[in-house]
Amino acid sequence: MTSLTLSQVTKTFGANRALDGVGFTVAPGERVALLGHNGAGKSTLMKIILGLIPFDSGAITVLGAAPGSHAARRKVAYLPENVAFHPSLTGLEQLRYYLRLRGERPATAMDLLARVGLADAAKRRIGTYSKGMRQRVGLAQALIGNPRLLVLDEPTSGLDPVSRREFYAMLDGLAAEGAAILLSSHALTEVEARTDRIVILSKGVMVANDTLAALRRQAALPIHLHVTTRPDQADAVARSLDGARMNGVTVDLTCGHDQKLARLGQITALGAMIEDVEVIPPSLEDLYSHFSRQTDTRTQP
Amino acid sequence: MTRISASAGAEFRIALRNRWVTIAVAMMALFSMVLSAAGSAPTGALGVDKLSVTVASLTSLAVYLVPLVALLMSFDAIAGEVERGTLPLVLTYPVSRAELLLGKFVAHLAILALAVAVGYGIAAGAAFYFDPRASAGLPALFRLFWTSLLLGAAFLAIGYALSAIARRPGAAAGLAIGLWLVMIVLYDLGLLAGVVADGGGYFTTHVFPWLLIGNPADAFRLYNLAASEATAAAAGISGAANTIPPGQALASILLWPLVGLGLATLAFRKVTP
Numbered sequence: 001m002t003s004l005t006l007s008q009v010t011k012t013f014g015a016n017r018a019l020d021g022v023g024f025t026v027a028p029g030e031r032v033a034l035l036g037h038n039g040a041g042k043s044t045l046m047k048i049i050l051g052l053i054p055f056d057s058g059a060i061t062v063l064g065a066a067p068g069s070h071a072a073r074r075k076v077a078y079l080p081e082n083v084a085f086h087p088s089l090t091g092l093e094q095l096r097y098y099l100r101l102r103g104e105r106p107a108t109a110m111d112l113l114a115r116v117g118l119a120d121a122a123k124r125r126i127g128t129y130s131k132g133m134r135q136r137v138g139l140a141q142a143l144i145g146n147p148r149l150l151v152l153d154e155p156t157s158g159l160d161p162v163s164r165r166e167f168y169a170m171l172d173g174l175a176a177e178g179a180a181i182l183l184s185s186h187a188l189t190e191v192e193a194r195t196d197r198i199v200i201l202s203k204g205v206m207v208a209n210d211t212l213a214a215l216r217r218q219a220a221l222p223i224h225l226h227v228t229t230r231p232d233q234a235d236a237v238a239r240s241l242d243g244a245r246m247n248g249v250t251v252d253l254t255c256g257h258d259q260k261l262a263r264l265g266q267i268t269a270l271g272a273m274i275e276d277v278e279v280i281p282p283s284l285e286d287l288y289s290h291f292s293r294q295t296d297t298r299t300q301p
Numbered sequence: 302m303t304r305i306s307a308s309a310g311a312e313f314r315i316a317l318r319n320r321w322v323t324i325a326v327a328m329m330a331l332f333s334m335v336l337s338a339a340g341s342a343p344t345g346a347l348g349v350d351k352l353s354v355t356v357a358s359l360t361s362l363a364v365y366l367v368p369l370v371a372l373l374m375s376f377d378a379i380a381g382e383v384e385r386g387t388l389p390l391v392l393t394y395p396v397s398r399a400e401l402l403l404g405k406f407v408a409h410l411a412i413l414a415l416a417v418a419v420g421y422g423i424a425a426g427a428a429f430y431f432d433p434r435a436s437a438g439l440p441a442l443f444r445l446f447w448t449s450l451l452l453g454a455a456f457l458a459i460g461y462a463l464s465a466i467a468r469r470p471g472a473a474a475g476l477a478i479g480l481w482l483v484m485i486v487l488y489d490l491g492l493l494a495g496v497v498a499d500g501g502g503y504f505t506t507h508v509f510p511w512l513l514i515g516n517p518a519d520a521f522r523l524y525n526l527a528a529s530e531a532t533a534a535a536a537g538i539s540g541a542a543n544t545i546p547p548g549q550a551l552a553s554i555l556l557w558p559l560v561g562l563g564l565a566t567l568a569f570r571k572v573t574p
């Protein structure tokens with residue numbers, strides 16, 4: 001059974017088509033990253049999944065229930081983008097309130113705050129918190145009550161690099177316990193290593209939905225081979241491999257996915273001339289541009 | 302139930318921090334003190350105890366002040382959350398909009414009860430100080446207290462409805478002040494003008510009484526004044542009002558909070574975060 005199923009979800013704001021036939025699933029224990037340009041429809045999709053805004057057509061099941069139904073809300077956690085709290089409450093009071101709304105023991109509020117590194121600031125008003133600290137309160141509330149689906153809209157925005165790493169470690173733990181996770185992000189490098197699958201939205205259209213490896217194959221973007229040669233051998237190596245010499249000791253080769261092994265064979269055949277070789281697959285940025293461009297050309301007249 | 306009390310607790314704390322509790326209590330206390338000072342002159346040998354007289358003046362004061370304090374506390378309830386952006390998150394919790402609204406209502410009503418109790422307490426204290434027979438007016442004071450809460454409850458609920466309809470704190474504040482002016486000040490003037498123009502015709506005998514008890518503030522005044530004969534003469538409203546049974550006025554002030562909360566819930570359901 002999947003935790004989240006979307007099919008043919010469409011949403012328009014007036015004449016603006018924010019989502020157009022979006023469909024994908026998230027399984028228990030799976031971490032799915034939702035990527036896309038500003039205004040691609042990521043936040044809109046998340047709000048629809050939570051039942052905060054209605055959608056025009058399509059079907060959505062959240063943990064076997066309708067989005068926004070009481071049954072779904074009991075087991076779904078949400079972190080909105082630009083999360084806001086009442087500035088007059090302290091972090092501790094705010095979390096105790098959320099715990100009570102979920103029918104959990106308010107006494108665990110301090111533990112949750114400690115998990116996101118806010119133990120020292122717990123008794124200060126949220127109005128005095130920094131942006132990252134507010135974001136952490138948002139993360140802490142998303143951990144309440146063993147959620148089965150977490151919908152996190154740009155969860156790492158405003159977090160420092162160390163906190164980001166801790167955050168993804170926390171997600172790994174939740175996913176290992178079987179929670180399904182859907183998160184949006186603009187930080188492609190961190191998503192690359194920390195999620196199982198990638199969904200790319202471009203102007204409301206889903207242009208990609210697969211694992212990173214599969215997307216790489218599908219896009220068939222060139223792979224870069226960085227060959228480091230012995231001193232003074234760069235020209236000779238560049239000539240025999242038909243590559244571009246970068247500097248005295250580096251030659252850059254590009255090749256398709258299917259030619260990779262053959263190319264590596266040619267490089268190893270050069271034997272003593274070669275010091276090292278590095279295979280650089282297309283980055284997520286490259287893939288992202290590739291898939292996002294597809295719709296741009298399709299929608300343009 | 303725990304969800305309503307959780308929401309009420311948070312709301313009460315916020316009101317405390319925002320000085321709303323202090324402001325409401327100070328306002329009621331100040332006006333009661335001014336009123337007691339103004340009415341401290343000996344009433345003469347009318348045979349009416351001091352507290353009953355105080356209750357009569359408190360009634361006219363409460364008609365203006367209680368709805369005002371209630372609207373001031375409630376206009377921001379939903380529009381403020383929309384403005385701050387706190388609404389989307391809380392609406393994904395397993396709590397209904399009616400429960401959230403009831404939580405705010407309980408907290409605000411508690412604050413109002415505190416303010417009214419302090420205000421009336423001060424006035425009653427002054428009455429006892431000047432007149433040892435004042436205990437005769439205690440039942441009227443209790444009646445005034447709980448009907449004031451019902452009046453406040455009605456205007457809290459109406460304030461939430463306005464807040465949900467306006468969706469912006471500025472617009473909600475404007476609506477609240479406009480509503481207060483219309484329902485508390487202009488309404489009676491309009492009715493009076495109607496009665497005068499009608500000269501004892503159909504309007505005065507058949508329409509006017511219903512219009513009068515239809516307004517919770519007038520129903521509140523009617524009920525309290527009718528219930529204490531001692532001050533019936535002090536009622537400024539024309540004789541036709543005396544024909545309205547107090548029971549109907551009471552029904553009106555009992556119904557209004559419920560109707561208001563119903564309206565507020567409906568309006569809140571229409572708000573998309």
Ligand SMILES: Nc1ncnc2c1ncn2[C@@H]1O[C@H](COP(=O)(O)OP(=O)(O)OP(=O)(O)O)[C@@H](O)[C@H]1O
Pocket residue numbers: 013016018036037038039040041042043044045081
């Ligand atoms: N309430 C609304 N009314 C009208 N249009 C809206 C509304 N909410 C979103 N939109 C439009 O829907 C589109 C998608 O917006 P959305 O906020 O989902 O983008 P996003 O992918 O989250 O962008 P970002 O990366 O900047 O957060 C945009 O064109 C936006 O203008």
Ligand SMILES: [Mg+2]
Pocket residue numbers: 042043044081153
């Ligand atoms: Mg967004």
